[in-house]
Amino acid sequence: MRSRFYVAHTLLIISAVVLMMSLGSCTGRTKKGKGSDTIALAPAPKFVADSAMSYIIAQCNFGPRVPGSAAHKACGDWIISKFQEFGAEVREQRTELRGYDGELMPCRNISASMNADLTDRILFTAHWDSRAWADNDRVAANHHKPVMAANDGASGVAVMLEIARLLMTKGLACGVDFVCFDLEDQGTPQWAEDETIDVELSDEGDYWCLGSRYWAETAYATGYTARYAINLDMVGGRGARFEMEGFSVHYATPLVNMVWHLADQLGYGEFFIQHKSGYVTDDHVPLNQLARIPAIDIVPHHSNGRSNFGPTWHTINDTPEAIDPAVLKAVGQTLLQLIYNDN
């Protein structure tokens, strides 16, 4: 994933009244509480950060999940087995898609559905592939090594798995889908950009989010839709702060407001900053533009350092040691509350 033209920050004023009116729910249980800016909270289970952490470690134990590798295949099989264990109906979407160098890469998108027969659905997504090159590492000798992707890959899948585990025994009023996208993170390496002036290789975002683009086109063509979608990318890094990402605000303002407001109410306001940040090319963009599903991205914004996505982004240091369970908890608990308020 890649950041686009970071724009001047604009403080958003949150109006709880507007977001209640704008965001539908199955049962209408999301409503004004005592104060005009208070959301009534349905009883929700506790998101277990240690459990999510164990799912990150399990993915990393396969090695970097670079598309086409043995680790990629084994981890994909494991993700499927976990979702099935949690009672979801799993489907795979396989194809081959062309990377920045013109070579075909295998693509394996994994969908897990709970209450698959219901038409009213909500969608959670994350990419599960590991970037093949740690091209943002401080050490040039590491630029061709793969990324372990504990945060940039495994964390989003882990949060979805933990939510699925907790939903397993719940009678849901909505269908819930979890989609693990492949080929999000194989965009043109920085060293290829540096080494060529060929416009074919100049990166306009063309080679990022390949799996989600393919999935979104197919979803639209086959009539799949969801009330909304939430993409999770790098949701476990130490020091993560989630600002309101530009495309998310553009396409799905009421959902952004609802999620950030819920997080604040649950006591996670230090992680979810009610502040608009720049635009990020990520898997929520095809969901909005191709699948026509209002979709937001929960993605960190770091103000300092070598990357806006945090110190381990596309480095060999994106390992489980750099994950903070408190960040996983803030994200997972907020999303669970959103689901339970709607069911």
Ligand SMILES: [Zn+2]
């Ligand atoms: Zn990445």
